[in-house]
Amino acid sequence: MMQFVSTRGQSPAITLSAALRAGLAPDGGLYVPAESPHFTLADFDGVDDLADVATRLLTPFFADDALLPALPGICQRAFDFPIVLKPLKGVSVLELMHGPTAAFKDFGARFLAECLSALMPNDAAQPLTIVVATSGDTGGAVAAAFAGRVQFRVLILYPKDKVSKRQETQLTCWPDNVTALRVAGTFDDCQRIAKALLNDPQGAHLSSANSISLGRVLPQMSYYAWAAVQHARQSATPLQLVIPSGNLGNALAAIWTRQLGLPIGEIQLACNANATLSDFFNGEDYRARPSVETLASAMDVGAPSNFERLQWLIPNIDALRQTVRCTSVDDREIERQIVRVKAEFGEIICPHTATGFAVAERLVGEWTVVATADPAKFESIVEPLLGEAVPIPRALAALIDQPTKVLDVNADLSAVRAQLR
Numbered sequence: 001m002m003q004f005v006s007t008r009g010q011s012p013a014i015t016l017s018a019a020l021r022a023g024l025a026p027d028g029g030l031y032v033p034a035e036s037p038h039f040t041l042a043d044f045d046g047v048d049d050l051a052d053v054a055t056r057l058l059t060p061f062f063a064d065d066a067l068l069p070a071l072p073g074i075c076q077r078a079f080d081f082p083i084v085l086k087p088l089k090g091v092s093v094l095e096l097m098h099g100p101t102a103a104f105k106d107f108g109a110r111f112l113a114e115c116l117s118a119l120m121p122n123d124a125a126q127p128l129t130i131v132v133a134t135s136g137d138t139g140g141a142v143a144a145a146f147a148g149r150v151q152f153r154v155l156i157l158y159p160k161d162k163v164s165k166r167q168e169t170q171l172t173c174w175p176d177n178v179t180a181l182r183v184a185g186t187f188d189d190c191q192r193i194a195k196a197l198l199n200d201p202q203g204a205h206l207s208s209a210n211s212i213s214l215g216r217v218l219p220q221m222s223y224y225a226w227a228a229v230q231h232a233r234q235s236a237t238p239l240q241l242v243i244p245s246g247n248l249g250n251a252l253a254a255i256w257t258r259q260l261g262l263p264i265g266e267i268q269l270a271c272n273a274n275a276t277l278s279d280f281f282n283g284e285d286y287r288a289r290p291s292v293e294t295l296a297s298a299m300d301v302g303a304p305s306n307f308e309r310l311q312w313l314i315p316n317i318d319a320l321r322q323t324v325r326c327t328s329v330d331d332r333e334i335e336r337q338i339v340r341v342k343a344e345f346g347e348i349i350c351p352h353t354a355t356g357f358a359v360a361e362r363l364v365g366e367w368t369v370v371a372t373a374d375p376a377k378f379e380s381i382v383e384p385l386l387g388e389a390v391p392i393p394r395a396l397a398a399l400i401d402q403p404t405k406v407l408d409v410n411a412d413l414s415a416v417r418a419q420l421r
């Protein structure tokens with residue numbers, strides 16, 4: 001049976017189901033699998049669909065867990081939207097934004113919702129409250145994934161005036177089991193308050209849906225495995241990735257997938273002006289810092305929460321620095337890339353994906369840029385640069401006209417706790 005342990009080593013090993021339910025470990029660490037399974041390409045012979053790749057990849061992590069029999073159904077229902085590996089001229093794009101809320105967060109959020117639903121009876125005496133701090137996209141994806149599931153309440157914390165208008169609609173347009181709190185502060189404030197709620201001994205009926213949750217990182221490995229398998233069938237060289245990064249959940253999934261034996265070559269992280277990771281990977285001491293606002297707001301993170309998992313995975317600091325390369329990109333460059341990519345490839349990209357294209361432009365060889373969100377979520381940035389309207393994907397269009405509700409709160413724990421009751 002696969003056991004899950006805390007990155008801080010001070011909590012007992014537990015089952016997958018328990019780790020999914022818990023969110024954070026009691027010692028404040030993040031759950032990680034105690035052992036690493038190993039795959040070869042041949043393990044995926046005859047497997048094509050994302051849901052089938054996911055089932056094959058995740059089966060060893062679910063070994064002997066109560067959820068194992070449910071895994072194929074969980075993957076089928078969670079990953080029921082397209083994933084696209086699209087070649088352009090000299091570069092490819094892995095499009096992860098075709099889910100219901102038009103960002104890659106849908107993969108993790110939907111998988112987590114399916115797993116927790118399988119674990120939580122419909123008639124539970126007390127609903128489980130999912131607390132989620134969001135810089136814009138996570139909250140929408142989690143709300144969409146849990147909306148209408150009566151055994152859950154969702155509490156979303158998002159920073160006032162720091163998410164796009166359409167993102168805000170996606171955070172506030174849900175039925176009664178979802179509550180959106182607009183916090184007079186930054187994303188870091190939201191994350192701090194969410195962590196404090198989860199660490200509270202009275203928080204027994206709380207869980208997390210941030211990328212600290214194992215239930216989000218595990219499924220994100222599926223699309224990298226899928227892309228690596230697809231790529232290997234067409235090319236003699238391994239898939240090389242550029243990944244726009246903030247809290248490091250997405251890139252961690254790629255690094256992990258490579259460690260499991262899937263054919264992934266070099267990985268490059270693209271960050272915005274929040275340079276915590278780029279400074280570290282370029283040789284400075286790791287130094288978390290307050291976040292700064294950029295055009296790629298979903299990546300405005302000064303203390304990337306999954307760095308702790310990466311350090312656990314690769315404890316030697318020199319080896320860790322060799323694992324990936326990392327580059328910071330400023331807002332001017334983000335704007336330039338949005339214009340360049342439209343002119344050169346005819347593609348409209350979001351500001352986050354633009355950081356990836358900025359890095360790819362400087363590289364030689366064959367690279368795949370991970371597209372993390374649909375540009376229509378960030379139309380107020382993209383449309384003035386291109387001088388044209390960005391087409392709205394159907395799922396997003398369906399949400400935009402919904403009525404919304406939101407509660408304004410100050411950036412302190414007691415104000416938020418009052419809303420929990």
Ligand SMILES: *Cc1c(COP(=O)(O)O)cnc(C)c1O
Nearest residue numbers: 137246247248249250352372373
């Ligand atoms: C969350 C997000 C990112 C950053 O992903 P991490 O897993 O936090 O590194 C990048 N782009 C978009 C659009 C996002 O929503």
